[in-house]
Amino acid sequence: MRLRILMEHRAGIIIPWDYQYAIQQWIYHTLSNSDEAMATMLHDHGYTYEGRSFKLFSFGPWSSYPYDKIKDVGLRFRSSTSSIDVSFLLPEVLTAFVSGLFQDQTHNFYFKGGISVPITTRNIEILPEPTFYDGASTYKIVTGARISVGEEGQDHPQYKGPEHEDYDFLFVQNLVNKHRSSLLYKGEPTQEYVIGMQVFDPVKSQMVTVPKDNNEIKMKGYKFDFELNAPAEIHKTLYYAGAGEECSVGMGWVEKMDE
Numbered sequence: 001m002r003l004r005i006l007m008e009h010r011a012g013i014i015i016p017w018d019y020q021y022a023i024q025q026w027i028y029h030t031l032s033n034s035d036e037a038m039a040t041m042l043h044d045h046g047y048t049y050e051g052r053s054f055k056l057f058s059f060g061p062w063s064s065y066p067y068d069k070i071k072d073v074g075l076r077f078r079s080s081t082s083s084i085d086v087s088f089l090l091p092e093v094l095t096a097f098v099s100g101l102f103q104d105q106t107h108n109f110y111f112k113g114g115i116s117v118p119i120t121t122r123n124i125e126i127l128p129e130p131t132f133y134d135g136a137s138t139y140k141i142v143t144g145a146r147i148s149v150g151e152e153g154q155d156h157p158q159y160k161g162p163e164h165e166d167y168d169f170l171f172v173q174n175l176v177n178k179h180r181s182s183l184l185y186k187g188e189p190t191q192e193y194v195i196g197m198q199v200f201d202p203v204k205s206q207m208v209t210v211p212k213d214n215n216e217i218k219m220k221g222y223k224f225d226f227e228l229n230a231p232a233e234i235h236k237t238l239y240y241a242g243a244g245e246e247c248s249v250g251m252g253w254v255e256k257m258d259e
Contacts, residue, residue: 001094002087002240005101006123008080013117015062015109016074018209020250022109023059023084026119027248029107031093033100038093046248049181049190056182057093058242060085060142060253085127085253089182089240098124112211130239130256132232136196138257139228144206144221145244145252147171159220162199172197174244179237196229210249221251 015022031039046053064082067075088094105121147170148157160167172195180190203224210217221244228238242252 001091001129002085002127003094003098004125004127005084005086005121006125007082007084008120008122009077009082009117011078011080012076014070014074014076015117016111016115019062019074019109019111020059020208021210022111023062024249026107026109027057027059027086027097030100030104031096033103035096035100038096042093047181047185049177049184052177052181054178054181054241055248056089056178056241058087058240058247058253059250061250081122087240087242089178089237090185130259132235132239134231136227136229137235138225139238139243139254140225140257141223141243141252141254143250143253144204144208144223145171145242146219146221146246147174147244161205161222162203162224168197168199171244175234175238178241179234182237182241193231193234195231195234198227200225200227208246208249208251210246219246219249219251221246225257 028039028043031042042055042057046055048054062075062082062084064075064077064079066078068078070076086097088097101121101124107119107121109117109119111117147160147167149160149170150157160170176193176195183190201224203222206221206223208219208221210219228235230238238254239256241247243254244252246252
């Protein structure tokens with residue numbers, strides 16, 4: 001399920017370009033208000049499949065109108081309201097998140113440089129679910145999807161873009177493994193899937209910087225439209241859990257285009 005969360009704050013607040021980690025921290029904090037054990041599990045481990053871990057939630061861009069883009073700084077929200085769309089693949093996590101919102105409606109978003117912005121949750125809207133069916137559907141990646149692989153002789157993962165011949169395979173493999181991790185958690189059997197993917201031009205890159213262990217980690221993703229030919233359950237996993245890696249920090253948010 002997807003939620004649109006309306007927030008109230010001081011008009012004129014400035015949030016940095018790399019605000020995604022602050023939203024992730026807020027989501028974990030909100031979950032902890034309702035179910036600390038679940039929040040800790042999700043933060044530390046997530047849902048696993050064959051040694052890989054998936055958080056199975058995502059969120060879209062932080063939106064407000066009108067706004068100003070400030071070079072090398074971030075976004076200035078001229079309005080006193082803004083919104084964030086959040087999605088969860090598993091209903092029990094969604095329930096805990098919503099419950100936590102009502103326990104503590106005011107939260108301080110902490111950004112780099114010690115900047116703190118108090119936000120109050122004012123309204124929660126449940127967004128209508130699109131129709132998922134077996135076959136082809138078209139999507140738009142709104143925030144860059146990250147696909148990476150470890151390569152011999154490289155200290156860090158190597159980012160792959162749609163120009164690489166193995167990109168479709170890696171993209172689909174990540175998606176299927178996400179889906180299988182949710183099945184294992186629910187005690188349901190996994191299976192093989194026949195899935196096709198076609199990427200449409202133009203393709204644009206996006207960098208997201210996340211603080212970790214007193215360092216800043218830069219992650220590269222790609223935004224594009226694409227068609228996915230897959231079973232309905234795979235479409236649903238894509239829509240709610242996001243595309244590619246690091247969806248829990250706001251990467252890989254997708255919108256269904258053929259509704």
